[in-house]
Amino acid sequence: MLRVLRNSQRGGTLTGLVAAMAILSLQWRLPLAAPAPGAGQGGQALAFIVNKANPVDNLSFQDLRKIFLAERTRWPNGKSVTLVMQDEGQSEREVLLRQLYHMTEGDYHRQVLQAEFTGSLQSDPKLLSTPQGVVKFVSFVPGAVGYVTGGEVSDSVKVIKVDGLLPGQPGYKFNPSPH
């Protein structure tokens, strides 16, 4: 529900607010759908999502880093990894670069180019402009892996654990900073 409200506010339209109020009033009476595992947990934490068909449930921090650095290009089921990145300037991307890559935006550009140049990266990461687009893309593509804040997760995708922890759980490496 909070997600609906926030999306409406992004649009900034009165129509959106009215629609959100209508949904809120309906949900007083209707039972809510069961959330996807990980959905809604750690609303502001960065959640890593994969296609529901992906057999992976948990990755170590190092394995996740290798996947995003294109040092691992296949899932255990043989599907090729399709990286999904959000556009520059998105707060989720800044968190990813800082906490997973330990890179600036410029470092990241250079890293991608060098990975292409050495042949380790055989296709560019998919670049999408909205968290909703990331969720939709990942829900369609069997080998895709992307990241959104926990509040953006829907039950069309699967949230993977990092070092055995879900977003929002104590010790999860991508929880929002206390400051």
Add this chain to the structure above:
Amino acid sequence: MQTKEEAPARTQEEASAEEASGGHTMELPGGGPALKIRGFLDFNFGLGTDANPLIYPLNVPPGPPVHNTFQFGEFDLFLTSKLSDTVSFLSEVVFGSDASNFWGIDIERAQLTYKPSDYFQISAGRFHTSIGYYNTAFHHGTWFQTATGRPFMYFFEDSGGILPVHSVGITTTGLVPGTGKLNLHWVAEVGNGTSSLFIGQPIVAEPVQNFLSDKNHKAFNLAGYIRPDWVPGLQIGGSYYNDVRIPMGVPHVNQNIESAYVVYITPVWEFMNELVVQRDRSVGSSITYNTPLGYTQLSRKFGKYRPYVRWQYVNVPGNDPLYGPVGLYVGPSVGLRMDFTDYVALKVQYNRLDTRDAAPKNGVDSQVAFTF
């Protein structure tokens, strides 16, 4: 990785059709693989007792050294295409000038790769030989390199380099299963090796055997390296290369090249250390001529600025049957790289070079290198 049973899902093609994707590609109407192009270029100005003492061979054309000159570097077109989920193509086409002032066009790399898993991939074509680290980490795009050029030991064959940095043949590589946090990788290569027909001339025309293999002999190379999880950025490795060189009018030469390296590269730090020993022994002789080649390079990024220092050493015995005239090259370089935008770098580098038979040479090389 923890896994569970796979469920049906839509194909990537179906999904891709619905979402915009990034990248700079060209596709023909009606389908087919997309072609992606990137470019790299560098432009230089050298100044000093020798305008650029690291350009080999020194004093070419013969005569007094040039004290200042503009030098057009490599115009590098990098092309890639993904042909299927497991098959891809990569190529570098380089346009460059040299002391003759003529433009040359070289297909420096062209390799078709089949990669069914992270544990095995095989490529056929022309590629950079997996000797040491620098040769496969940095190719022809000068923009990627911190310094204005490659270490002397890794100069390209048609620029006077003595190592077989290019191969035409097959290269295979992969991650060794079960090596866990060590991340051990293996490499095995076989190729035509290097021609010896032009050895001894001031400029080697084209030693890489693109089309013929002299006397049918094949060179091979085995390499391995680790990237331990506990020190991100650290890579330790080595390689062993063997070829039989066949210079005209003299006995064949059995050549072994062994390398070892330790590099530590993060977005901030760059610390590279490599040592190669090239061993040449004429067939029928008991004498092996050992040529040590090495360099160390240290740099640290401070925002847009990256100061660096490199020291390099190549010492070919005077009576080496293949490269005796090359002799000794030793000296430091100190430089500053400035990345004013993500894709344009300005570099200023001081070089000093000592050789066996001539006075030390000094020069300052400035370079603008970019990708487009």
